[in-house]
Amino acid sequence: MPSRSLSCSAGTIAVLAMLLAGCDGRLPGLPGRQEAPEARISDAPPSPSLRAGGNVIVDAVAKVGPAVVRIDTTTRVINPIGGLFGQGPSIQQQQGLGSGFITRSDGVILTNAHVVEGANGVTVTLPDGRTFKGKVLGGDPLTDVAVVKVVASKLPVASLGDSAKVRPGEWAIAIGNPLGLDNTVTAGIISAIQRTNAVGEGQRVPYIQTDAAVNPGNSGGPLINDRGEVIGVNTAIRQAPGAGLSFAIPINTAREIAAQIVQRGYASHPYIGIRLQTLTPQLAREINATTSECRLPEVNGVVVVEVMNGSPAAKGGLKPCDLIESVGDTTVKNPSQVQLAVDQARVGQELVVKVRRGDRRANLSMRPAELPHNS
Numbered sequence: 001m002p003s004r005s006l007s008c009s010a011g012t013i014a015v016l017a018m019l020l021a022g023c024d025g026r027l028p029g030l031p032g033r034q035e036a037p038e039a040r041i042s043d044a045p046p047s048p049s050l051r052a053g054g055n056v057i058v059d060a061v062a063k064v065g066p067a068v069v070r071i072d073t074t075t076r077v078i079n080p081i082g083g084l085f086g087q088g089p090s091i092q093q094q095q096g097l098g099s100g101f102i103t104r105s106d107g108v109i110l111t112n113a114h115v116v117e118g119a120n121g122v123t124v125t126l127p128d129g130r131t132f133k134g135k136v137l138g139g140d141p142l143t144d145v146a147v148v149k150v151v152a153s154k155l156p157v158a159s160l161g162d163s164a165k166v167r168p169g170e171w172a173i174a175i176g177n178p179l180g181l182d183n184t185v186t187a188g189i190i191s192a193i194q195r196t197n198a199v200g201e202g203q204r205v206p207y208i209q210t211d212a213a214v215n216p217g218n219s220g221g222p223l224i225n226d227r228g229e230v231i232g233v234n235t236a237i238r239q240a241p242g243a244g245l246s247f248a249i250p251i252n253t254a255r256e257i258a259a260q261i262v263q264r265g266y267a268s269h270p271y272i273g274i275r276l277q278t279l280t281p282q283l284a285r286e287i288n289a290t291t292s293e294c295r296l297p298e299v300n301g302v303v304v305v306e307v308m309n310g311s312p313a314a315k316g317g318l319k320p321c322d323l324i325e326s327v328g329d330t331t332v333k334n335p336s337q338v339q340l341a342v343d344q345a346r347v348g349q350e351l352v353v354k355v356r357r358g359d360r361r362a363n364l365s366m367r368p369a370e371l372p373h374n375s
Helices: 010-021 056-067 251-264 281-290 335-343
Strands: 068-078 091-104 108-111 121-125 131-140 145-150 171-176 184-195 207-210 222-224 230-240 243-250 274-279 301-307 323-327 351-357 360-366
Touching (some): 056 091, 056 171, 056 222, 068 108, 108 251, 131 251, 171 207, 207 230, 243 251, 274 335, 301 335, 323 335
Antiparallel strands (some): 068 121, 091 108, 108 145, 121 131, 131 145, 171 222, 184 207, 207 243, 222 230, 274 301, 323 351
């Protein structure tokens, strides 16, 4: 999905119009993630080192593979020509397929929210052939994390790693059920980390990028390292002629969201209620030459386009044309960095946003609110 950007003509006029439009937007702005409550997501034992001299990929897969599951879903949909014209039943069943992995031996499974979205029935199949009926505890469409529970005990579990330690160039191994082919393993390397523009700007997830082959059906399956630890949840792909890239939700992010879902059935996301645009020197020059109401420095940065009426940002004094320089302790240069910084804030607690307004700088204090769950 292409990222949004501004051109120098029509795009400039559109952004200028938004800058001068004031604070009447209805979009919720920048939701983020509240610090997760205490909840036990994994009961896997500490991960021992794999044996020296062996094939690390084989060993890593042998360690995690038994905990990787196939998730089959059924969704009831209305057939608009069924019944009335006699062309099939009025209610039809659609089948879906994805992957997941067990993190708790009593049947807690992590997967993607889009895998189980709208599902009326969920079936979980283990590599050893056992099948269970699954219950969706909740899903978070903003991060694409969901938790499924089955009634079982002493299930194999996948060890969770630390995605903060992942570095480009390391091994990346994907396990799942791509294209309906169960228990498939592909391998590559970590191509990049902190990809906030992988599937569009303003993302709430700093994705892990890999060149390991991932296809439909891999969604929700684990991305593991050469030590047999889950470092990410496979969620998206970008295809190009002759090649493709895959993206995974860092396991640290997925663990936080899953903990909230297990605790309360949903994830909490703070937001301050603004819409942003990447600023370039060229765009600043064009805006400054067009109007005197919005004076922007000719730098690379992120500018406020719109402030939602009654939002935490509006109450804190943030205005259109403000150039945001930092959020909390984080220096920001683009909308995605602002998004992630707000993500780490807590609902109801003070958040300081440093802005540049014309020739002056100001520290604005605001208290993020909780984004409505249906937004």
